[in-house]
Amino acid sequence: MATKIRLQRQGKKGKPFYHVVVADARAPRDGKFIERLGSYNPNTNPATIVLDFEKALDWMIKGAQPTDTARTILSDKGVLYKKHLLGGVKKGAFDEARAEELFAGWTESKSAKVEGAKTGLAQSKEEAKKSALAAEAKKKEERAAAIAAKNAPVAEEVPTEDEAPEATDTDAAASEETEG
Template structure:
């Protein structure tokens, strides 16, 4: 029996939510499965991935093949990197302590990258809120000024009208002397 680590779809229309499961490769997508390993929610930013690390690593070591999307998820969580390091320990290229140190270093770098993305998203949201608030207060101030102008008592001002008329420039209808070229064209 060939086993696959794959996604099982849940959720509403256009709001998917997935369970990461180990299933027989012949079973339908949302059908019977052997074991549930975790969940994946692509609706959040960044996507939320919750996986039981030890169970998943055990299944990968037993030979369960992940699908393309699950391979990306497992790589993102470090399960495939951990399997790679365990292979190096079995071959004698690394010691267990070196492998653990490399994995811890990789994990801390990954966590800082994710936290950086979350921080930048919250900062951009805050900036958008601040600009929207500033625009709203400006618009409210403009409305208040317009209402105050409308409700202010009307004061009639006497405007001194000037009765001077400006002379209109006379149009000239002088003929332009014809040149030799225009004479030839007329002929």
């Protein structure tokens, strides 16, 4: 029986959630499966992957073929690298202790890289939040200044007696019409 390690879709429309399963290659995507290996949630940043490492490695050694996405997930968790190292032990390239040492070094570097990415995301999110608050404060000040300018009483200049303009003929005619 040809077996595949693949994703089984769960979740609602627009919010996918996947189970990583081992299934017969002829079974439908969300149908019957042999064993559940873990889960994959792409909705979080970074994506959340929960995987039973030993079960996945056992199925890979037995010959289960992962799909493209499942291969990426298994590679991210180190299952493919561990299988590669075990192949080297089997061929006699190095002993099992050296394989474990190499895998431990790879795991440490991978976890450091992931933590660096998480802190980078958190810092960029903080910076974006601070810049948005600064822009909002600036806009608020501009609005307050515009409202203050609009509501400020306009001081009309009242001419004094010395500066009173002389009456013109049109002003005199206009005043006669209003009186009469």
